[in-house]
Amino acid sequence: MNQRGTPVSFNPRPLRAAAAALGDNTAVAIATRLGAPYATVRRWTSGRGIPAGPALATIERTYGITPAQLFPADAA
Numbered sequence: 001m002n003q004r005g006t007p008v009s010f011n012p013r014p015l016r017a018a019a020a021a022l023g024d025n026t027a028v029a030i031a032t033r034l035g036a037p038y039a040t041v042r043r044w045t046s047g048r049g050i051p052a053g054p055a056l057a058t059i060e061r062t063y064g065i066t067p068a069q070l071f072p073a074d075a076a
Helices: 013-021 027-034 038-046 054-063
Strands: none
Touching: 013 027, 013 038, 013 054, 027 038, 027 054
């Protein structure tokens, strides 16, 4: 949910695809490359968690995935 209590539409597929293109096919590999905790990345890649703030910036720098790609319904 966002600050207004509205559900946030998060799509983990672009993250998984961009990571796989660099050979990061597991949550462990993604977590290592991002410097993020495995459990956190596991939640992101399964769609049960949502990256925010600095994590989004790190994902964008590392994999070239923009927030608009991860949150397609919110980008409109």
